Amino acid sequence: MNALRCAGLRRSFGALAAVDDVDLTVATGARHALIGPNGAGKSTLFTLVTGTMRADGGTVELAGRDVTRLSEVARCRLGMSQTMQHASLFGSMSAAQTVLLAVQRHDGGRIGLLPRRRPTLRARAEELLAEVGLAERGDVAVPALSHGERKQLEVALALACRPSLLLLDEPAAGMSPAESARLVALLAALPREITVLFVEHDLDVVFALADAVTVLHLGRVLLSGSPDEVRASEAVREAYLGTGRREELFEA
Ligand SMILES: Nc1ncnc2c1ncn2[C@@H]1O[C@H](COP(=O)(O)OP(=O)(O)OP(=O)(O)O)[C@@H](O)[C@H]1O
Numbered sequence: 001m002n003a004l005r006c007a008g009l010r011r012s013f014g015a016l017a018a019v020d021d022v023d024l025t026v027a028t029g030a031r032h033a034l035i036g037p038n039g040a041g042k043s044t045l046f047t048l049v050t051g052t053m054r055a056d057g058g059t060v061e062l063a064g065r066d067v068t069r070l071s072e073v074a075r076c077r078l079g080m081s082q083t084m085q086h087a088s089l090f091g092s093m094s095a096a097q098t099v100l101l102a103v104q105r106h107d108g109g110r111i112g113l114l115p116r117r118r119p120t121l122r123a124r125a126e127e128l129l130a131e132v133g134l135a136e137r138g139d140v141a142v143p144a145l146s147h148g149e150r151k152q153l154e155v156a157l158a159l160a161c162r163p164s165l166l167l168l169d170e171p172a173a174g175m176s177p178a179e180s181a182r183l184v185a186l187l188a189a190l191p192r193e194i195t196v197l198f199v200e201h202d203l204d205v206v207f208a209l210a211d212a213v214t215v216l217h218l219g220r221v222l223l224s225g226s227p228d229e230v231r232a233s234e235a236v237r238e239a240y241l242g243t244g245r246r247e248e249l250f251e252a
Contacts, residue, residue, distance in 0.1 A: 001064050003028045003165050003195035009048050009058035018044040020219035022058070029192040033206045034199045036216035037240050042199045045216065046169055049197070050082050051075045063164060081163030083154040083171065095145060095153055096138030100125040102160035132156040133186050148179030152186065168198035172205045184208045207231070215239065
C-alpha cells in the first residue's frame with residue numbers, strides 16, 4: 001500500500017491553475033522529493049496534501065484511506081505530520097522543554113499525567129532530541145540555537161506525533177552546507193516506517209536524500225521517477241532554465 005496517493009488534485013487562484021490535475025503517489029518508506037522551478041505549485045500542492053488548504057477537486061488518500069474531506073488536525077491524528085514553526089519555538093524554553101511539551105501533548109493524554117509517568121515522557125523527549133542530533137543541546141534556550149538546530153528541533157516536534165508520513169516544506173532553507181549535510185543525515189537515518197515527502201529547492205539535498213522525485217512545472221507533473229531519471233531528463237532541464245515550450249515539455 002502507498003503512504004500517500006493524490007489523484008486529480010486541482011486548485012486555482014482566479015484564472016491561475018496553481019495545481020492542475022496532479023497525480024502523486026508516494027510509496028511507503030520512500031524519501032520522496034517534490035521539486036520544480038519557482039511558482040511551479042509545490043507549496044500549493046503541499047497545503048492540499050496537509051489539508052491546510054482545500055482542493056477545488058481531486059482526492060487525497062493516506063495509507064489507503066480517503067482523507068480529502070478531513071481537516072488538517074484530523075489528518076494529523078491519522079499519522080500525517082508536518083514541520084512548522086511552532087510558536088513555542090520562539091519562547092525562552094529550552095530545546096528539551098519544548099520537545100517535552102510536544103510529547104506531553106501527544107502522549108500525555110494516553111498515558112496520563114501522573115507524576116510517576118513523567119519519566120516516561122521525559123525519556124521519550126530525550127530519545128527524540130537524540131534522534132535529531134540535539135542530545136547535547138537539550139538545555140540550550142531555543143533562541144540561542146543556530147538556525148540549523150532550530151530546524152532539527154522542528155523535526156523532533158513533528159516526530160513527537162509518531163507520524164507515518166512526515167511532510168517537510170523546504171527543510172534546508174537558509175542552511176549552511178554543513179547544516180544541510182547534518183539534516184540530510186538525520187532524515188536518512190529515520191526509521192523506514194516513517195515515509196518522508198519533502199519540498200526542497202536545494203538540489204544537492206534532493207539528490208542526497210530522495211529515492212523518488214516528482215517534478216512540478218506550471219502546476220502540472222512534468223515527471224515522476226527515480227533521481228537518475230530526473231537528472232537525465234531534458235524536459236526537466238528546460239523547465240528549470242525556462243527554455244522549454246509548455247506543449248513540448250508536457251508531451252514527454
Ligand atoms: N494565495 C494565493 N493567491 C494567489 N496566487 C497564489 C496564491 N498562492 C500561490 N499562488 C500562485 O500560484 C502559483 C504557484 O505557487 P506556489 O507557491 O505553489 O509555487 P511554488 O512551486 O511553491 O513556488 P516557490 O518555489 O517560488 O515557493 C504561483 O504563480 C503563485 O503566484
